Amino acid sequence: MLTGKQRRYLRSLGQRLAATLQVGREGVTAAVVEQADTQLAAHELIKIRVSEHAPVSRHETADTLAARTRADVVQVLGRTALLYRRRPADPAIVLPA
Numbered sequence: 001m002l003t004g005k006q007r008r009y010l011r012s013l014g015q016r017l018a019a020t021l022q023v024g025r026e027g028v029t030a031a032v033v034e035q036a037d038t039q040l041a042a043h044e045l046i047k048i049r050v051s052e053h054a055p056v057s058r059h060e061t062a063d064t065l066a067a068r069t070r071a072d073v074v075q076v077l078g079r080t081a082l083l084y085r086r087r088p089a090d091p092a093i094v095l096p097a
Contacts, residue, residue: 002072002084006095010045010074013093014082019049023065027055033068040071040085044093048081 002010021036039046048065050058062081066073071085086093 002074002095005097007074009096010084010093011082013045014047014074017045017047017082019047019080021046021048022051023048023054023061024051025053025055028061028064028068033065036065036071036083037069040069040083041087044087044091045074045082045084048083050079050081052079 020039021032023032026032036046036048048062050061054061056064058079058081059076062073062076062083065071065081066083069083069085071083074082074084076082084093086095
């Protein structure tokens with residue numbers, strides 16, 4: 001679980017990121033989960049764009065994707081969600097205490 005200070009830090013890092021994953025009309029499919037899992041393993045922090053045609057709300061989409069990838073939802077702002085999962089070996093992002 002992330003603290004408020006850690007969320008703020010991750011949000012500041014997320015501002016510079018471009019959305020690398022799109023959740024569309026089909027919603028959170030196995031392919032979307034697999035791609036998010038791969039990106040989280042590589043980058044730890046990813047930005048996801050949720051289409052306005054997604055079958056469920058943007059908050060539900062972010063929560064579902066986070067649960068299926070064992071990640072934390074850092075922020076949902078507009079149609080964009082920010083997910084974080086710490087890499088067990090050699091983490092690239094060092095969170096404040």
